[in-house]
Amino acid sequence: MVGPGSNLRANWERLRVVRPLALRSLRTRWTGNGLIALAVALSVTVFILFSAYFAATQQAVARRVKPLDLPGDLVVRSTAPLGGGVLTALARQADVRTVRPAVSARLLTTFGETDVLGLDPALLASNQVTLTAGRAPAAAGEIMLPAETAARAGLKPGDVVGLSRVADGQVTGAQAVVVGLGQSRFGYFAGQALMAADGLMTAFALEPNVAVVQADEADNVFKVQRFVENLTGSGAATAGLRVVTARSPETMARSLVGGVFSSGRLAVLLAYIFATLGVLNVILLSFLQRKRPLGVLKALGFDNDDLQAYLLLEGTLMAVIGLLAGMIASGVLIRAFNRYTASSFLASAGSVVTAAVLSLALLYVASWLPITLTRRASVNALLQNRRVYLDSTSACAQCGRCGGF
Amino acid sequence: MIIFRLALKNVLKNANRSLLAILGMAIAAAIMTGSISMRTGYVNPAFLDYRRFMQADVVIYPKKLHVDPGAVRQRATEEWETVKYQPTFGSDLLSLEPRLADEGFLAPPGGDPDIDLAALRQALAGRANIAGVHPLFTIPAMLSAQGEGDAVPRFYRVPVRGEDVLAAKSWGGGPPIAGGRALVPVDEGSPHQSPQRFALVDARSKAHPQIPVGSQMKLFFPAVRREVAGRPVYDWSDLRAFTFTVVGHYQIPTGSSPLRTEEGLPVVDGQEGRSVIVPTYWDVPDILVPSQALAGVYRELGGTAQTRADQVGISLNSMYLAKQTAAELQQAFPNFGVYTVPNLVRLAGEGVRAIQTDSGDIRYERGRDQQMVLPADLSRTFIVLSFAIAGLLVATNMFILTAQRRQEIGILRAIGASSREVFTLILSEVIGLAVIGSLAGFLLIQLGVTFLLFFSKVSLAEAGLSTLAATAEVVGLSVLVAVLFGLLPAWEAARSTTAEVLRHE
Amino acid sequence: MSDRLATGRPAARGHGESYGYLKGKRVSEGYQPGDPILRGINLTKKFLVGDGVVAVREVTLDVMPGEFILVIGPSGCGKSTLLSLLGGLDRPTGGEVILEGRKYSRLDENGLARLRRTSVGFVFQFFNLLGDLTAAENVALPMRLIGLTDEEIHRRTEDLLGAVGMLERANHSPYELSGGEQQRVAAARALANQPKVVLADEPTGNLDRKNGLEVIKLFKRFNAERRQTFVVVTHDRTFAEFADRVVHMEDGRVIKVEGGAA
Structure with missing residues (x-):
């Protein structure tokens, strides 16, 4: 009953139950879910494009630099x-x-x-x-x-x-x-x-x-x-x-390009932070709009982990779609840029993998608030569409300054 | 009209949620304003001191220094070499970035080692936004000074730099003074009588012992052996002595830094246990003398008149366009290095570390170089990016705002509001929030910029005009984004029927 | 699997029969057949609104196996709150709920969820069918939760939908069903895992007279044919004839109990 094996099996079972639910709500809630995919796709595109541009520039600059003529090796x-x-x-x-x-x-x-x-x-x-x-x-x-x-x-x-x-x-x-x-x-x-x-x-x-x-x-x-x-x-x-x-000039060229692009890295990071905020908003919204169905699921005996799996699965599916869309978009853009403009881009498998990891991380960070709210909300509060508080202690609910969710 | 009143009321009633939307918009606007202000570059107040020291908004240095990685494919045959910035170039770039001489820099082919003033003036004539041209001349010298514990005076190689005191009047003076006084026009002296010469020395420089204010300072200049095309060849075996009176100490702050020991450990305040933060300064070895007086010295050394400058400062009419003008100048003079003063501030200020030496003195160590420029297409991408993502934030925020008010919208519809009115209600709310948010974010950044513009002696009309332009740009952009991304939630809200909304509860 | 089903006690998915522990104590203790299946003891619930509203005041209620109880009272008397306390949808401010010897206070959130999954069925006033799922899928969902096989789920879903007369509309979305039809599907869903007790909160409140009566009759049929325990909250006194016991509530208190031994 206990141990990683049984945990894995329990989680697998959980996924089996929530999968049809998650798939169904992808269809019915396309605006919100589309926004999640859009945010992920945008940040993935930005990341891959930037990495490709950086790699290509570094290579091109390094190739351009004349090697040093020295009296010795x-x-x-x-x-x-x-x-x-x-x-x-x-x-x-x-x-x-x-x-x-x-x-x-x-x-x-x-x-x-x-x-x-x-x-x-x-x-x-x-x-x-x-x-x-x-x-x-x-x-x-x-x-x-x-x-x-x-x-x-x-x-x-x-x-x-x-x-x-x-x-x-x-x-x-x-x-x-x-x-x-x-x-x-x-x-x-x-x-x-x-x-x-x-x-x-x-x-x-x-x-x-x-x-x-x-x-x-x-x-x-x-x-x-x-x-x-x-x-x-x-x-x-x-x-x-x-x-x-x-080869010293080549090394210098590479580090110089790195220095120039450091501000670009900051922009990419910012893009991810903003995208995270956007996804957070969307998932929060999806929680607000679905308090009642979530309450029903709770009343039917879904435990908190089931609900978490449900919400995460739904988000993950959208993130995967966004990821694929971002990859395709950046692929198309890279091809177009390389063909029609003077810029050169060099996509690498590493940047694609990093983009994938980053977008999943983005999703899980953004899911924290809605999932925590779902976990902490009482069944009745959800069923009656009442406001839900992050901390359900009386003091928090009484103050109500945040207005609850 | 009632719809707009309702929209305003809603914004106020849902203050917390509205605040969230406003915050998102404000961040976006701040980023946009920031990126626009980056164009002007006046983010660091330290730049004002530099501006007075450099007597310029844009500085042109000999030799081509910038490498544009974005242009790599355009000039396919250009090969970049490693060159060292030689001391004969005479500019102050080396004190900003010593590594240019030590390790060398990547240079595209070509690049003039000095600047032909006449040609430059001709090329600048008729160009927009150029207010003045301030050539800089320096003469290398040997300073004879007696430090503490020295039995005899020692010799230190220093550059002596001409300061345009006459022009400085309209610039609000020379560099900031740490002791004594600044140079004034009367210090230029008269060419007809044996002049008494006055100078400023850097209060912080470790290049030579400190020379007290009011004392006499002996400088040995090399004679001019010959002049080739207006450029001197100095003979260091033939030194001529000149005496200057030190009237003041100047210093150029770059910011602040935690104080560290030679081993790199933070110096900690003994009582409170906090690490010590000290202001950092640019360690400038230059000795400043009035430019006319320096020209007099040059003639006494056997020279005629310099037609080639070591570096040229350009003052601008509108600093708002400083970065743009610098880019144009760089394009017009591809063989020179063109920097805006804010760019130089970053060059000088970034990574300056304060280090406490074993004797208790504070020494300043310099940061890294920035030889490459950000490719234009990359910076354009940033703007598009912040645009799109800010819009996404607005849209999701509005979705939440409308979701939390479904019931209210249902009631509105039930009492006879048309879907178009609901649409207008939501959209006007979005726009209201966007305007408030973007104005807040914009004002935050722009106030600082305007403040600097004001103190940089730019005409108020100019400052006001550029502020207005920036306002239109940012607020217009955010409203556009808000409308674009507000359409979706507004449409969603308008689409919902009374029954659907009111059925629950 | 099948011998467990024969006992009417479905296996809890992945958790066996355990409902979870709280503070290291076994939650189920000393339940004897013949004891009340569901007990509410001195239940009190206060809401922190304004000066604080007491919705339920020291209510004690025992539900015997196979019993059909009607809780009647004017709106706002606390009957719905009492029901959610009994079903573990909400925690009482004071008192204890015991289902087959399991004390709710000793169960954590997930323990309560598992208890609802297997032992309590709910029917709500607003039906609360999941709009994303068809009628059949709504009924099947609780069974999926406890990990029944697909064939078993299919068989039982058909059986239940047949029993409530909704077999021919099994693949319709809730939006395509009338209120009465939705409530019948909801009843089938509540019975999916053969719970110990079904709690219905104003099941007829959103239906017309005819449909409301049909739903109550349906409940009664399940009560009679399958020995299914029901606690139904309503403000409609005309349904009293169907009940073994009628509990009258007012102002958060039980003021009168009609019929039955208690």
């Missing part, structure tokens, strides 16, 4: 010096082939304020630097300027430029010879002047704050990236540690 950088711990940890990581310390600094120069990147001479000599004049810097005291910067400042190879750095209120100065003009292909560091890392660090007493990492295989880049991200969490690394890979 990964660049690890920090606002503060990296510290030996990070560099050794990186060098020890199994999937890392090489780690080259580098440094990036903002300097005040005789040709304005500029960011200078100090790299391993091996990287500077590689084919990643496109020279328009002169050669790549190889030793301390040599600098390569972006061609555009040099043109603006009126500089050419062989000129001597002054560099200084302000840190902690102290100014340090140095000089360098322009040995070449050109473009680095290091997208992320585009527009920066290039020097040899050691020379730059010695001149301004800098510690490495960039590491250029080469992974042993292209497939392992992600593994190394995860490794560095975990370093940040473990406290072994300084705060502000960041990993940049060729």
Whole structure:
């Protein structure tokens, strides 16, 4: 008699009894029930459309973004010096082939304020630097300027430029010879002047704050990236540690789209809240209009759970119809949008399932008040179409400020 | 007429139920008004302080910053790169969003690194709703200041920014002052005599030690090495010293935030055990000097006249249309970043956290960036959505109202009211409730907006006109919705026969 | 199933014979055949309207098995309230109702519902047929509740509708039936689960004289042929001839009892 099995059976029996009743009242009370279905269909459409739009936009934007050109597979950088711990940890990581310390600094120069990147001479000599004049810097005291910067400042190879750095209120100065003009292909560091890392660090007493990492295989880049991200969490690394890979812009694009659409999520949530209120109203109305038949059912021996099952079944059937209608409507709309407008939508099974779960949740939340009223109302109150109070204690009924239902 | 009187009486008699309907309508109207006001964006009072600081309603920054995800399919070949916002751009955008320089941002191809003033003025001429163009010039400088415990003065890199004190008169002054006084036109000095120079410094900035009001401040500016197309190339190896008198401290509030420790734990008031909420401020390193005085400094540095601005502020005739104008400007100048000041306020204010350092000072940390704009079709969808759902609420509410009065309707019919009269009764009730509700919701939001409009020195006629327009929009919309969705319950009520209604009881 | 039916006690669906417990106590105690089947003891009901209206004042009433009782009184005398107290449609402010030894006060709401399902049948003044269902479905509904098989339901429905003379209109909606016809269907529905007692509240109040008389005669026939216990509330004194006992009420009190041993 007791236990989940018998409960299930009891509920099944209950459904068998109330099913024909619920089906019948769907037919006879089409306006109210239609409104429930409409509210559910509306919110489902909104949800699916929004999710499809979001997914499509995110994908399209991510595809649009140009991957970064980097001196290595990964660049690890920090606002503060990296510290030996990070560099050794990186060098020890199994999937890392090489780690080259580098440094990036903002300097005040005789040709304005500029960011200078100090790299391993091996990287500077590689084919990643496109020279328009002169050669790549190889030793301390040599600098390569972006061609555009040099043109603006009126500089050419062989000129001597002054560099200084302000840190902690102290100014340090140095000089360098322009040995070449050109473009680095290091997208992320585009527009920066290039020097040899050691020379730059010695001149301004800098510690490495960039590491250029080469992974042993292209497939392992992600593994190394995860490794560095975990370093940040473990406290072994300084705060502000960041990993940049060729795919970083894509990640940024995705998060940007997410940020833009956060207000859209709020709107969807609002749609659901409003729809819930609407459904609550309709179910409440259906209760108000049916007090007498509900009273008869109670008098005939329907217990509270039977009545609850009855009302819920009726609502659920409408919610399912609304859900299907919403799915069809959003499907049609998505097709139409994709075909006739510049927008693109990408429906996913996940969003459809979520929409289904949300609409059922909506229904059950909205059903609470009418079901509770039905449960608490006495048979006589229902039969005589009297007002029903949420709390039937004398104080509540006596006050009657809410007017009852 | 008796029908309408009855409708009014019913609304009053069923006050509780009517209130529910009114509330639903008010929420809907508030959302509608909110979304319309979003167009103006004046939801945050902090914007007024920014407006005075920026001297603009819309700000144009060099470089294209906005990416419109909605336009992804339209410009199919456009590829977005990651670029960093360089300090040479000279605008104050970096102090609003430092991550633009640190991590870079997604940029569509093209985008000018500075703004050609003459071309911009020409392009703006004849455009509606533009009241003034306020170019911003900054000169980088080194501030020499002696902090507590320093044996010798230290050096701090600061931007020195020109404030248009002459124009500021009509704007209600510059930024809010925390101590001392604001800059006044007389501070511009005379170009013919050796000028005494005056400046404002940020009361909250942690970029350099605090400089007391009334004290002298030494600024070293780099000489202008050469000018290329009206843009200076500074030589930092050749610094010229200028002395300024600090006449006041300014501060720009952004809102408030619970105070947290460096570890992220909330700081709790010892006695009451409540977490401490402190006002938050924008940490601006800029030193403000009168713009004419700054132009004088520029000439002494060896420059002639700047024809290219670091950023340009645009003041508008009607702030009600600020967002719309900004969108038009963005379209006209696709190579620049165009922001409304309210948008900037959000950029600067959102996610500002107050952190108590170990020494007991309060430091402000900045939030996230908002580089993308909401696609237009998405925002249109929101309006349609709130429309439909508000209507649904009205309809269901009216169903309840009529259901609870079936008996009364039956009696009406029994004493000879026609079904058309019952229909009119219910519909006029719906409309009455919709008007009351929407007005309530509308007034709640619009009062705030109007209040801000009033204080933002927009002409009263302009404010009144825009309010009227908004009223018509919202109330008209809600009445339309009410009629549309009120038809069903009214028809239901009119359809019911006397016998059906009176049979029970 | 069939041997249970033979005893005239249908199996309660999924709950066996238990009617529920309240405060851990067994609700049915000490009922002997021959005792009154339904007892109302010192029943009082106050309504919280204005200063408070006392609808029923300390009424005591025993109903013997197979008895046909008529409760008569002017409108507003509390007779309908008394009936809903006896049927467990409402809870008394004071006093106790005992059906076959089961005290109502010890039953929770669902226990009362189950009791009504199996042991009490109701007939109302306004018929209260469910408009969504046909006449036959209305009659079958209580049987579905106790989980009878479809064939059994079908057989019994036909039997009952035949007995009230409504077989040929079985598939009509209540809206298509006249008042008298509706009340006959309602009577069939009340008898569906062979309840211990049928409570009828002004069953003729909404019918003309001829139809009213027919309904009462129908009740009497069931009383005579099936030994079905009836408590009928009416304000029509002319029906007194059908009753074993007539209880007169006024102002919430029993003022006179005619006929019978009590």
